[in-house]
Amino acid sequence: MRSPSPALWGLERRGGELWLDGVSLPALAREHGTPLYAASANRLRARAAGLLGALRAYPRRSRVAFSYKTNLVAGVLQVLHAAGLGAEVVNGYELWLARRLGVAPEDIVMNGPAKTEAEIAAAVEAGVGLLVMDGLPEIERVAAEAERQGRRVRVGLRLCPDVVPRGMNSSSLTGSRRNQFGLDLQGGELGAALARLARAPRLELTALQAHVGSGIHDLAAFRRTASRLLDALAEARARGFSPSCLDLGGGLGTPASREFTTLELLTYLGTGRLPRRLTPGPQDLLARYGQVLAEAAVSGALQRDLPLPELVLEPGRALVSDAQVLLLGVGAVRERPGVGRFALTDGGAMSTSLMFLSELHAVLLANREAAPDGRTSVFGRVPSPMDLVYRNLPLPRLAPGDLLAVMDAGAYFTSTASNFGGPRPPVLLLDGGQTRVVRRRERFEDLARVEEALEGLEPP
Ligand SMILES: Cc1ncc(COP(=O)(O)O)c(C=O)c1O
Incomplete structure (x- = not known):
């Protein structure tokens, strides 16, 4: 599967980095961490x-x-x-x-x-x-x-x-x-x-x-x-x-x-x-x-x-899908001779979107420009083979620290993201060059708030 041009989503490359609405996506990732969703x-x-x-x-x-x-x-x-x-x-x-x-x-x-x-x-x-x-x-x-x-x-x-x-x-x-x-x-x-x-x-x-x-x-x-x-x-x-x-x-x-x-x-x-x-x-x-x-x-x-x-x-x-992108950080890359390459990112189907399992979305390298070089299977961090982004994506050779932009991440992504992989990502709204956190990253306390059994236990 070859990726369409970033211009389809109003993205542009500046010095190799992807920018959306006058905002550098790698800069957003550095400031807010990954995974994150950015909506225009x-x-x-x-x-x-x-x-x-x-x-x-x-x-x-x-x-x-x-x-x-x-x-x-x-x-x-x-x-x-x-x-x-x-x-x-x-x-x-x-x-x-x-x-x-x-x-x-x-x-x-x-x-x-x-x-x-x-x-x-x-x-x-x-x-x-x-x-x-x-x-x-x-x-x-x-x-x-x-x-x-x-x-x-x-x-x-x-x-x-x-x-x-x-x-x-x-x-x-x-x-x-x-x-x-x-x-x-x-x-x-x-x-x-x-x-x-x-x-x-x-x-x-x-x-x-x-x-x-x-x-x-x-x-x-x-x-x-x-x-x-x-x-x-x-x-x-x-x-x-x-x-x-x-x-x-x-x-x-x-x-x-x-x-x-x-x-x-x-x-x-x-x-x-x-x-x-x-x-x-x-x-x-x-x-x-x-x-x-x-x-x-x-x-x-x-x-x-x-x-x-x-x-x-x-x-x-149709109103929101291509107005939002999901940014995933690459944490590890592995290669098995004769088998293929794997990249482990901080979000797969079980934490950032179930939609990877039945829909085809473009995935772009966001922090630098490089030509596709073979295929890489991209996973999340949950130790399960179902925590997929995609298998066998044509991508440039990835390295830890790279940033992937999953396109069309505005529909059913935030709503199907689960806590299986930990706290869920934040949503940033980009508006006229300004960035506003409209949903903050979940904290451990958010997840623990509903755990009645923790009531009365001393924090560590
Ligand atoms: C009754 C109903 N209306 C509207 C929608 C929105 O669908 P879509 O996001 O495909 O436009 C759904 C989605 O399942 C639905 O069940």
């Missing part, structure tokens, strides 16, 4: 503006709610909210955080395939803009809670459109009948849901929703999803409901990284062979996506003689 506020704003701009041509209202779980760092979320995005939340903590960050309740979409009673109660009490229900029993539970609190609730129904985008592995698919999400359209569950909703006067059916995967480059999959949702909208109207919104979920990929295909994933996990090339897709992917959705909604509504629906989108990855 300007790139976050540009992505948000790109999508909002593409939707502006849509003749009805459209709303974009950022998928919190993609990057749950408060300082990053603040930039996105200031750029005009709402919040899509999937659990009680995310809902709490959105409220804490000052997001207006009507700008919050609450999802989640198996909400707890407490989460339903909190969403109803907050008066979220859309509470998307998944499964028939959840309608029962939301109706009961609305009754208990005496409130009207704007609800959505998550549907399973049975759409499988091309070029994905099964770990990132969510919209096929083989997945656990949404009402089964083929199994007649929409009819059953509408029948139940007809007896729930406090629930106002506002939207039909689907989310078919993550890291999607196949825009036709979004067209098919819109079409299935519009069929369902027509069915709901025929049954006397008037849902005004199509919620098309998230799922768009990002230009310079991608999911492994199923075959690539099997080959890679089984043999360690990486796909040969990471070919960057079009840079205007977000704008094209916005256009495709708008066109699909307009033409689909016309064909079915439906009023044009409002659009709700819940993107995560």
Whole structure:
């Protein structure tokens, strides 16, 4: 796999070092230590503006709610909210955080395939803009809670459109009948849901929703999803409901990284062979996506003689992935004659991102410029072969002290990082040449705070 040019991420080389937004990445690493994540506020704003701009041509209202779980760092979320995005939340903590960050309740979409009673109660009490229900029993539970609190609730129904985008592995698919999400359209569950909703006067059916995967480059999959949702909208109207919104979920990929295909994933996990090339897709992917959705909604509504629906989108990855980089320090390099080279860094899949195991990201040498020289398998520090960055990456010959930049580290990296390898890394926000620590590096005390058994023990 050859790495694309650093310019794809707005990076430049100065004296061999990689710079982002006027900041030297090696200097950041020296000052703050590694591993660390660095996010570019300007790139976050540009992505948000790109999508909002593409939707502006849509003749009805459209709303974009950022998928919190993609990057749950408060300082990053603040930039996105200031750029005009709402919040899509999937659990009680995310809902709490959105409220804490000052997001207006009507700008919050609450999802989640198996909400707890407490989460339903909190969403109803907050008066979220859309509470998307998944499964028939959840309608029962939301109706009961609305009754208990005496409130009207704007609800959505998550549907399973049975759409499988091309070029994905099964770990990132969510919209096929083989997945656990949404009402089964083929199994007649929409009819059953509408029948139940007809007896729930406090629930106002506002939207039909689907989310078919993550890291999607196949825009036709979004067209098919819109079409299935519009069929369902027509069915709901025929049954006397008037849902005004199509919620098309998230799922768009990002230009310079991608999911492994199923075959690539099997080959890679089984043999360690990486796909040969990471070919960057079009840079205007977000704008094209916005256009495709708008066109699909307009033409689909016309064909079915439906009023044009409002659009709700819940993107995560496409807004943040290529606005953040993960810096890893190389601690040791080993070579086994006849076998290969290994580099041990301070972060692998088990401490900085599970995503290394199913997605292909570019990895650049950040502290000096050198030509690729053979292949190196890059690991983290956890003594487990699963603590991988990547096997067999074409890289320059590495030495202890080198710095690697893992690109497209803004989506699902901070949120899947674990403490298996120790305290988790900090997140630095680069904004106009200034650097702000928006999440500090975890300390031992942070990890120990929940250990009740340590209460009363004298510190060493
Ligand atoms: C319901 C829902 N909406 C939105 C998203 C965001 O997806 P993505 O980051 O691929 O845009 C997800 C991610 O899994 C999701 O489950």
